[in-house]
Amino acid sequence: MRQIPVDTSGAMVMLAQAPQIKIANRQTGEIALDRETNAKLMTADVLFVRDGNAELVTVTVPETGVSGELDSGARVSLTGLIARPWENEFNGQKRHGIAFRAVAITQVA
Incomplete structure (x- = not known):
């Protein structure tokens, strides 16, 4: 499967x-x-802001990569973030998208 850093x-x-x-x-x-690793997976909704444009994406992170208390609105860092294109067919309908996965998410001081 393709993985894009x-x-x-x-x-x-x-x-x-x-x-x-x-x-x-x-x-x-x-x-x-x-x-x-058999670790539980978690999802976090993060907002990317660049050049005046904002995009909300959901990132999957292993539970072991979630550091401490993370507050909504806080700046965070995503370690090892990759994008993985996906496609599947369910009940005759094709769906596709991009899944985001990170090794860790930490709050920026």
Whole structure:
């Protein structure tokens, strides 16, 4: 699968919503796990602001990569951020998008 490194050094990155446990199956409540480390996965909504443009994206981070208390509106740093294009077909409808994944999310002092 393609992985594209994302450079956030020229942008202001702010936490829009604190990390929450990622659910793999909504019907059973199964929690999503990292395939390599078996750590629980979390999702955080972050706001990227660059050149007067803002974009809200959801980033998946392993629970072990979430450092301390993260407050909404705080500036954050995303370590090892990658973008991963995806496509699937469900009930005859094709869907596609970009999934964002980081190794860690930390609040910037």
